[in-house]
Amino acid sequence: MGTNFKSYLNDVRRDHMVRYYEDHAAYFYGKISASSGALVTYFMTGQFVFLVSSICMIAIMLADVGNIRSYQGIATDKDKSFFSWEHHYTFLSTAFMLILGVWCFFCFTLTSNPFIHLLSVAISLGNVLSLICRNFSNQRILTLQLLAVAVPMLIGILHYGDYRSMILLAFFLPLFASVRDISQRLRDLFRSAEQQSDAKHAFSEQLNTALGSMSHGLMMFDDDMRIKVINTPALNILGIHKDTNCQDQTLDEISQFVDMDSPTSNKVRIMSDALTERLNSANRDKIFKLSDDQFVEITLQMRNEGGCVMVIEEVSERIRYQSKIDQLARFDELTGLYNRRFFRDQANQSLKNRKEKNAAAIMFFDLDDFKRVNDNLGHQAGDFILTSVAERLNELLPDSAFAGRYGGDEFVVFVDAKDCPDGFDALADAIVKTIPKDVKFKNQQLRFGVSLGIAKFPEDGNSIDRLLKLGDLALYHSKSEGKNCYSHFTPELEESLQKRIIIEEDLIGAIRNQEFELYFQPIVRMDNGKTELFEALVRWRHDIHGGISPADFIPIAEDLGLIREIGQWTLHEACKQCSRWPDNVSVSVNMSAVQFQVDSITSSIKNALEQSGLDPKRLEIEITETAVLSDMTHAAVVLDELSELGVRISLDDFGTGYSSLSYLHKLPLDKLKIDKSFVDDLDNSQRSRTLLNGIAALGKALELKIVVEGIETKTQYDLLHDNYDVDLAQGFYFSKPMPASHALKFIQLNSVAAYPPPKAKVA
């Protein structure tokens, strides 16, 4: 504090000294009046000392003039020579005051002229008062000069000695004392003013530093939108040179005086527009694009006193990052199609407020056997397929349609009816047929199919979630229809889905609680009506839904991986029951494709035979074409093993699949079971009759026994019996599937009286 105060005083002294030298007119007026006064007293009295006084005063004045002149020469270098200037001044001004005092002294001691007394006192007092103004900052100089004038003057008055001069003296003493006091007050006043100004200065310095070190740009505008403050970051953001004078300019004016074609001019113009836009909008935050890769966020704050403060934040990095995130959030990285969420949003948007007459469709499709390609040929091949699918899809879709990748190999399309002039079917057909065609990866032809489901707005539903669900359902239906095709959603599909959900939920419990039972349906010889074997058919007693058909729950059990457990149980139970029947009656057990593909199937069968003690010759396994065709090599191995054991193999549902027939002679088959659908059409379809004939003949040629399923009526039976060379028959006409307990009774009755009674062959 002490040093500060001292330095402050020095500053004040320095300041005053400077002011004195720069503004010296008043000082000279005082000196001129004093020297003139002295000259007047000389002329009035002829006293030589007055002339000397006047000359001394003039000499000092002239010395001062020289001093001031040389000061002006070095006015720029105030600090260095300050003390020497002060010494000059102290010496000359004190000397002047002393001469003034001495002149007064002689005025009182040498004359008794009241005018001369008054003149000398008035001039001295005038100079004393001007002392305060000039020297209040420097107590030392002030005191010196005061003493120099006051002491000789007072002595002179005292010496004169009449009562009027005593009264004058009595007034003078407090006056001189108060001069010091006044100067002290002035000093204090000046000091506090100076301190305030210093504080203001320091504050403005701090503000400048703060504004400059802000990371954001800041501009303060007055009422007329003229810039009052602009910080360095704001200049940098706009590319304005730091030396440009922006003070009191509008942004438009700045944009005109920087190079008009420069990016800066453009940026300042954008900023000016932004300012106008923001001023007229309730929302005062917004992002503006200054150039291709520069974005700023502007926040506007209105000032109470008019105008506003604009904060400019450089957000280019954030925007770049954001657009990358947006890209990732909207598009599938591999295929470039919309991702699941974005597709849903877009489709939702498109369905919103859509009129019923503007039909649209969701097409949901996936790739058949994609997993197999992926597993066998690697992920690179898988990725290649997915990108090829996306490329072809983009070529097939009308411009306004859009597509997304919904999951691994699942794709979805949203299309307007008005953009499908040939109907949804034409587009679906094109997708199914064109997309999988000729996809080659590293010279290798990749084979996969496309299964597709269509759900329509408004026919099937009006929300995207529902349409997606129904499209998926229709896709599922296409899969069950043999894949590589498309299907429309129908309400029946939904019913079957409901059923499926119930079954899925309860199936595990059913296995645990042994809710299954085996029924047996006789398969009867055509020639003598005797039951040769029973087909074991599983039944599920469901508490709420009564009996659930195996046609419904077996495929689900396959999907959920539960078929092995059910199959094991069926096999054991069938063998067990059959072992209780006469030796000439066998049992046939259905084996699903999934079950058949499991490596341990032979050992499972062996195990069931061993446990039941059943002769393998009395066991027959029914397999379908699907089980055989999906992996011929494996099928051949398993069937050979079984046939070696003595187990017979029968090919179920023959004629329904896409049989190539070429496998028939490669596998150790014993029977062909001709599907019920042929029998249904026998009455009215020539084609069915021809096919039945052909298949029967083929079977004979391959030494296979022919079984016809699904005979329900006597007419059908007779027709078959009389016209076709069929070995065995099965159907409700003979008996519906029955519980194990009835099977034995059935055999006993049947052995007594064959049903239907044997018929003689029509020649």
Ligand code: C2E
């Ligand atoms: P499938 O192997 O073709 O079995 C014959 C189906 O036709 C049985 O239906 C049987 O009840 C029915 N059927 C027999 N004669 C007639 C007839 O004259 N008219 C009509 N309308 N239907 C007749 P079910 O028992 O409902 O079995 C359906 C399918 O479920 C079976 O077809 C078979 O594929 C599967 N399945 C049944 N039990 C098992 C099993 O234990 N394991 C496996 N893997 N599948 C089984």
Ligand code: CA
């Ligand atoms: Ca069967």
Ligand code: CA
């Ligand atoms: Ca069958």
